[in-house]
Amino acid sequence: MSEMNDMGQDEPKKVAIAVMSGDMDKLFGAFIIATGAAAMGMQVTMFFTFWGLRAIKKNVRTGKTPFGRMLGAMYGGDITKANPSKFSFGGMGRWMFGKMMGAHNITKLVELRDLAIDLGVELYGCQMSMDVMEIPQGAFVEGVKEPVGVGFFLMKAQEADIELFI
Numbered sequence: 001m002s003e004m005n006d007m008g009q010d011e012p013k014k015v016a017i018a019v020m021s022g023d024m025d026k027l028f029g030a031f032i033i034a035t036g037a038a039a040m041g042m043q044v045t046m047f048f049t050f051w052g053l054r055a056i057k058k059n060v061r062t063g064k065t066p067f068g069r070m071l072g073a074m075y076g077g078d079i080t081k082a083n084p085s086k087f088s089f090g091g092m093g094r095w096m097f098g099k100m101m102g103a104h105n106i107t108k109l110v111e112l113r114d115l116a117i118d119l120g121v122e123l124y125g126c127q128m129s130m131d132v133m134e135i136p137q138g139a140f141v142e143g144v145k146e147p148v149g150v151g152f153f154l155m156k157a158q159e160a161d162i163e164l165f166i
Helices: 024-039 050-056 066-074 089-103 109-118 127-133 150-159
Strands: 002-004 010-012 014-019 043-048 122-125 162-165
Touching (some): 014 150, 024 109, 050 122, 122 127
Antiparallel strands (some): 002 010
16 A cells, blocks of 8 residues: 655555544554554554543553542553443443453454554554643553644644544
8 A cells, every 4th residue: 555756666555543532442443443554554643632542551540630640540540441332331341342352353452552553553642631631651551652742643644645533
């Protein structure tokens, strides 16, 4: 998947994905698209904002202020704590879908994220969301790039052949 640039050289297609949701099913979709595109030789940028930050976070508590610590405790956890957007059942839905997906040999969400990193997908946290939610860069898994702002993502999206918002 490439096209010629002005110099006659092949340039890979580009994909830009903004991930705002921290729901299990939406994260699966985002990472399946990202890893599929990367496996096809495309350059993929993922920009995680607000609830989507869970996808790149370690299982650590965050927050400095009382509100930040409360948010970190209430929404704490990492990608393994993501519930489905429908039929959560207080965490039972996550367990149920995990069992059903395991029965069909579906790759686990954490493994998809790690595969994305291994395939060279660029993962960025939104600096503004990190500031508001009091999540420091050190709370992210290895392989996540330095945080960026919306201007950086818009530049990537403008250059992209495919843009998605999940």
